[in-house]
Amino acid sequence: MDEVLSQNEIDALLSAITSGEMDAEELKKEETEKKVRVYDFKxxxxxxxxxxxxxxxxxxxxxxxxxxxxxxxxxxxxxxxxxxxxxxxxxxxxxxxxxxxxxxxxxxxxxxxxxxxxxxxxxxxxxxxxxxxxxxxxxxxxxxxxxxxxxxxxxxxxxxxxxxxxxxxxxxxxxxxxxxxxxxxxxxxxxxxxxxxxxxxxxxxxxxxxxxxxxxxxxxxxxxxxxxxxxxxxxQSTKKERDYQSYNMISKHLKEADVEIKAMLGQADITINEFLKLQKNDVISLTQSIEDPLPLVINSKPKFIVQPGKFKNKMSVQILDEIKGVKDDDE
Incomplete structure (x- = not known):
């Protein structure tokens, strides 16, 4: 491998060629000759x-x-x-x-x-x-x-x-x-x-x-x-076998993870001025019609269409359909 000259060595070489102390043609001749490299066996x-x-x-x-x-x-x-x-x-x-x-x-x-x-x-x-x-x-x-x-x-x-x-x-x-x-x-x-x-x-x-x-x-x-x-x-790519013990443990923990579910009864848009003037017994009209199904929101993402009702004397919703085209990264 060729040696890399330092900047000081390059400057000294150019100065020697310019002053005539060294002939550029002789340098080219030396380049063509075979060089012996010192090798230390120790x-x-x-x-x-x-x-x-x-x-x-x-x-x-x-x-x-x-x-x-x-x-x-x-x-x-x-x-x-x-x-x-x-x-x-x-x-x-x-x-x-x-x-x-x-x-x-x-x-x-x-x-x-x-x-x-x-x-x-x-x-x-x-x-x-x-x-x-x-x-x-x-x-x-x-x-x-x-x-x-x-x-x-x-x-x-x-x-x-x-x-x-x-x-x-x-x-x-x-x-x-x-x-x-x-x-x-x-x-x-x-x-x-x-x-x-x-x-x-x-x-x-x-x-x-x-x-x-x-x-x-x-x-x-x-x-x-x-x-x-x-x-x-x-x-090289090495294919590793699945660790089923770890896989089952992760699956179990995921199944036990809590998610927030909300059935949205409706929404309303009002101005700041209307909000400041709100008083007791005022009524806010929602955009949701009482005959229309409700969206079921999971972790702030609408996922299903549901209808409200009762199940064993508790307020419940029944899933009617899945909302398509909603990505997890949607706001």
Whole structure:
């Protein structure tokens, strides 16, 4: 794929051609020659752009689920969004995170391997502060977490496992278990340093504190479901069988829903001046004749023609015909 030049590089190139330092004909000649692209086997790209987009969609859903979960648990403003999805060597991921951070390690059976969730210390301390009744401010701590702080973080992320299950359910049913809680990334060696991993970065805001949550997914986890990460799998229509239990429950509730029914005895139009002059014993003539049938109005929509009468000593109406051509969205 051709490289895209920045604006500064374009300006420098035009300046060199104008000043004569570079010959445009030589540039054309170089374009026709075959170019050798440098390929680093240590950074082998094992996932296509299509598969990376699918992983991004999964974690966009996860970010929405986690936002709702944290908002309900912390009772404060929370916003989580996917910033980037990259495939890099595992060694590069370990070097990129702070020496003192929060690392949750999940097993995701039935898939092999384990994934790492790295929570920036700013976010971790804001979570702890909010859980303990504070405003969600990040603490300037340089020492390790206490056992109580570790327990609080472990509990809230164990509760948030359902968000991970829901996000991945569109591709595979997983059973995540939070197996380990670490602070030093040097103590974690799940795969070889040169193994390709997918790193999903989630920009996280809790109250006035911002930070990043990184999710590291080794290739061994994704390998069995790679065919399901294609656009074809996502776009194909899957016919689902009807859930008769839910269908019957919805039908039952609909049958028990209340609707308002009125038999309109007639209408009358008067002016404001006539209305203001109304007195006791005045008579208002209706447009409805006593021999004509009445309209039956359901939720403000005329649906049937009826005639008034009595049934078991109660005022009733008998349906004569249905009013045709009345749409539900009519005013």
């Amino acid at each position: 950074r082998a790209l094992r996932f296509s752009k299509d598969q990376i987009r699918s992983i991004s969609r999964i974690h966009e859903n996860y970010a929405r689920q986690l936002t709702t979960f944290f908002s309900s648990q912390l009772r404060t403003f929370v916003n989580i969004a996917v910033t980037s999805v990259d495939q890099i060597p595992y060694e590069e991921f370990i070097r990129s995170i702070p020496k003192l951070t929060v690392l949750n390690i999940y097993s995701v059976s039935p898939l092999d391997g384990r994934l790492i969730m790295e929570i920036n210390p700013n976010i971790a301390y804001a979570l702890i502060d909010r859980i303990l009744g504070g405003k969600g401010n990040s603490l300037a701590k340089t020492n390790s977490l206490t056992e109580i702080e570790k327990l609080l973080l472990t509990q809230i992320f164990e509760k948030g496992i359902d968000c991970l299950i829901e996000a991945w359910s569109s591709v595979v049913d997983i059973n995540p278990i939070l197996e380990e809680f670490e602070e030093n990334p040097q103590f974690i060696q799940m795969v070889s340093p040169n193994e390709t991993v997918v790193v999903v970065s989630l920009t996280t805001t809790i109250g006035e504190t911002s930070g990043v949550i990184n999710i590291c997914i080794p290739h061994v986890i994704l390998e069995p479901i790679i065919p399901k990460l294609s656009a074809h799998y996502w776009m």
